[in-house]
Amino acid sequence: MKSLYFLTIFICFFAFSCKKEVVADKSSEGLSHEDVLSLEKNSVFTNEALIYKGTFEGKYFGDKVVLKLTDNDFFVEYKGKNYQGEWVKKDDGSLMEIETKKNKLPFQFMRWSDNSEIMILNEDGLADDNGENYLIRVTEK
Numbered sequence: 001m002k003s004l005y006f007l008t009i010f011i012c013f014f015a016f017s018c019k020k021e022v023v024a025d026k027s028s029e030g031l032s033h034e035d036v037l038s039l040e041k042n043s044v045f046t047n048e049a050l051i052y053k054g055t056f057e058g059k060y061f062g063d064k065v066v067l068k069l070t071d072n073d074f075f076v077e078y079k080g081k082n083y084q085g086e087w088v089k090k091d092d093g094s095l096m097e098i099e100t101k102k103n104k105l106p107f108q109f110m111r112w113s114d115n116s117e118i119m120i121l122n123e124d125g126l127a128d129d130n131g132e133n134y135l136i137r138v139t140e141k
Helices: 002-017 033-042
Strands: 054-060 063-069 073-078 081-090 095-100 109-114 117-120 134-138
Touching: 054 117
Parallel strands: none
Antiparallel strands: 054 063, 054 134, 063 073, 073 081, 081 095, 095 109, 109 117, 117 134
């Protein structure tokens, strides 16, 4: 009888001591819950509405560009020539397409970097890899 009692205790001890451990997979580069909370707390997010009207100046491959936007029209000074036409919002409004009335500009698409900066996109629709071709909002004089 004593051996049956010890055998039962031994089996119970063995069964509970073999509890499966939960091990987190540390091989992936995932974020922990604490990392996510920290990112949410310290992140800067703005849903500031874009102001399309205004005057912007900058360079396109080294040549000065002045862009003036109104509600639906634009005016560009580039390489000593003046261009006029209409512009339209594309996608979520951060992409703009311009269409000239007469002469053709070497660029057609622009993307907002933030509310004060517009990036002129290359013909392939991508940004310049050298960090050039930005127009900065200027205050009206």
